[in-house]
Amino acid sequence: MSDQKEYLKAEREKEWRVELRNKIKNRERTDIPRVKMPEMDPLERIKYQDREVNQGLSVAQAQREASRCMDCVNPTCMEGCPVSINIPKFVKYIDKGDFLSAAKTLKETSALPAVCGRVCPQEKQCESHCFYIQKLKKEPVAIGYLERFAADYERESGQMSVPETAPKNGIKIAAIGSGPASLSFAGDMIKRGYDVTVFEALHEIGGVLKYGIPEFRLPNKIVDVEIEILKKMGVKFETNFIVGRTASFDDLKAESFEAFFVASGAGLPNFMNIPGENYNGILSSNEYLTRVNLMNAASSDFDTPVFRGKNVAVIGGGNTAMDSVRTAKRLGAERAMIIYRRSREEMPARVEEVKHAEEEGVEFLNLNNPVEYFADAKGHVSRVRLQRMELGEPDASGRRRPVPVEGSEYDIAADLVIVAVGVSPNPLIPKALPELKISRWRTIEVEQDKMQSSLPELFAGGDIVRGGATVILAMGDGRKAAASMHEYLQQKSQIINHKS
């Protein structure tokens, strides 16, 4: 870690950084208000499934915002970043006007900066540690917007750098799942010269980035650009391939794969198991979002259908619930409602998503919980019975416990219900490897710093290890696993060389 500190110090002392710091007095810097992200008009944007709400900063806006950064001696923002991106360095490159270098800096640590800039909960991570908010009680530097800016600039300039790769070492390795953890892992391993194949069960690459996060938050074409770069670097992708079913781990070992990174995600949807939950028109958020985002069900050109409800109730308060309710609004819902059993402030979703949802006309029914569903004569949901909740004592996580209010049940009309109350680890891999050590909650157990499982040649990361978490954490796991697998394979080949 002290290497890190040394490195940061050395970078900070470089002439161009010193120059930038001296250019403006800190007093002036701190007077600049935080930039406002240009957003598409709410009533306009709900007409489109695939128009991004945030339109991106202009060059002038980005540089001005970047100049707010004081290039702290001790950059606390980095402590908030799960993958320790060198934030001052990339921000100052933007300040300087060298946007391509900013993008390059991002890529030193983050494989998918255009993605993170859009979906990270910065208000809980880097930005919450910024000096501005910590010490000055002012709005933090808009690190997320700047990250997006640099990544988008590089992409749009057509000058996307394809990172260099080491000479091929001929060792075959596999990544299972093609979501953020695997893409991150693959990027790192291909750079080290490994022969990398990413196996994906679905017909599209990208995992939750494609099927889960809607286009109006993360356009699929941005994900595709990142995937193209990986392909250019030599990463192989095989879709429609379920490791453990299409071919077993033993089959792959017989095909000379020497190590595996399992990042198959937490895709199994949780339901509440309340009466009526199996009526038609009640979907898991996974099903709803997969139909719309992955199968383009909203478009009449595509064959997969989706219900367009008039009165849509989305149960849950996280990002998935926000994505679902905003999608419903875009699909023509007259009432698109969030039903969440705790208060507004306690919703785990990104603050920006909640704000955008509200602007778009989503109704928030906080302190409400469904207890039963009723259907029409055809068996399609028509009503939800809600019970009001009040907040009781805090539980072990510090959040106040929702307690039902006696006799407070009432019904609302709903013809589409999306259940977004969480996911569980996908069971396919654990079932295929009975000897793999699984936690009691069905996540793969790994040694935390090495991401190595109970089977030495098998590493794991992302939601299959964490239960359900963020894109950036998955990416961090992918990078850690890459470093760790590299060490393992190097040691293994040394032993083999030694023996021969």
Place this chain on the structure above:
Amino acid sequence: MNKIVEKDFFSSKVARFVVEAPRIARSRKPGHFIILRVDEKGERIPLTITDADAKAGTITLVVQKVGVSSEKLCALNPGDFIHDVVGPLGRATDIKKVGTILACGGGVGVAPLFPIVQGFKKAGNRVVSILAARNKDLIILEDEIRKWSDEVIIMTDDGSYGKKGLVTAGAEEVILREKVDECIAIGPAVMMKFTSLLTKKYGIPTQASLNAMMVDGTGMCGACRVSVGGQTRFTCIDGPEFDAHQIDFDELMLRLGGYTELEKEAYQKYFESSK
């Protein structure tokens, strides 16, 4: 992209395809299914693997034309490609030697029944197979089933082939005349429901293979959920076969009808656009 190697029609509505899928052909066991997408705009649909040739690297699929996706698939010919095929999915049939198996197939349900009949016969059981359909044209795979059964009974609603009557009539006759150790029923949900009620009466353990609607087929979406023994199960992960006596068939049939309106509209549009 999987190439179609062979194609023939059992009837105007039911086609058989032999498709290149070497890995699936090697890994698959009776009871498994695949999910396919005809083209880039297509739906993901499940189809049971009726047969496979590991050496040739091919699998056999049987499709009935019931909507847009099945129509599109049936319009393809040898040399064409199916855009995506993934599998093998689901839990394989639990095949063991129990004595006498009564295998009941309704309509196109005989296609998924065939590998199970074959498996149970290979395991040394006595196999009595009942093939049932509305009329003679809709009876499929009769020769293949005969090859692997000790006895084959054919039932048609209109009496145009075999005996006149429903599958349950044929099944009850067998149950009354000999000891049946286990029953498999595959076909339209209502057929499986009534066959199950019959075997429940006689206390015969029965497996039904469900044709729930699916989107991803890998346990990710829950569209295929069914109630078995009061618990919610995912057909694509825990099934497609379940203990028939515990299945809530009424709920299954309700869920199968969930997209009927949208499907009808789409089917209509498809016909109009292909004119």
Place this chain on the structure above:
Amino acid sequence: MANLTTRFFGLELKSPVIAASSSMTGNPEQIKKLAEAGAGAIVLKSIFEEEIYQQLQEELSLRPAIHSDAEYLDYFDYVIKDETLKKYVQLVADVKKAIDIPVIASVNCVSSGEWTLFAKKLEDAGADAIELNLFIVPSDAEKSNEYNEQFYFNTVKKVKEKVSIPVTIKISYYFSNLAKIAGELSETGISGITIFNRFFSPDIDINKEELVTANVLSQADEYLLPLRWTGILANQVKCDLAATTGIHSAGTAIKFLLAGASAVQVASVLYSEGAGAITRMNKEIATWMDKKQYRRIDDFKGSLNMTNAKNAAYFERVQFMKYFGGKEF
């Protein structure tokens, strides 16, 4: 020869001695012994709404940092609930296979939320009846009488809507108008009321100056409270009554039957003496009945209840004055 059959839980029971809900009745092996010892019915170990919450707390505090995403944990209690219910449904099914006597599922609630609605699954699993253990200690000064009472009626109503098997309740004595409430509850279609549930009692260790758990098992004289109320309520409720707490001997059981109960539920005596206590109690009840020449329980049931409420209170007051008032009456 005395016939010990009686009616409770809406069912014919072959003995008035029921194995109450306790950790003994959570284990199929133990349950089998109790059934073989002659119990009239088994009330399974309770499934607690609060247990789900407690387990969630444990999970949250034991979780490694790697599993702490707020969105992932937000509805985690539903995952725990699902697991817990699955296990309980399995218990019901397993026990039903192992014994012949009625198996009663016991559900412990503190609110009438969606918790009550899984009662249907218990019915599907084969439970012969459901005992709702309605469990609130009115220590919250913010909640009114009416609010607390609503909980009882709402819960019963919700469960009755979902199931067709008999539903009984087990209640506490914390009511300002116990006779009225019991009467009204008995008219909701329930098949029995058991008095009273026995709460965990805190005690104080004066040396450590700490709160500790009081005696978990009941003391023999604890039966006096439910005995009085059995006598008072027996004719005021429309459904059958059963009693519990402190019933350690056949003699005590008989007292309750005389007071008007149709059955008694025992737990503590099983801990101290084992399943054999039931066999002993059945035998001694039969011996007493033979001595008194009673052929059936109904021959003597309720003969000593306090027939009407006005009399009962008056009777008690008068006796009290007689013994403690220092006046001749």
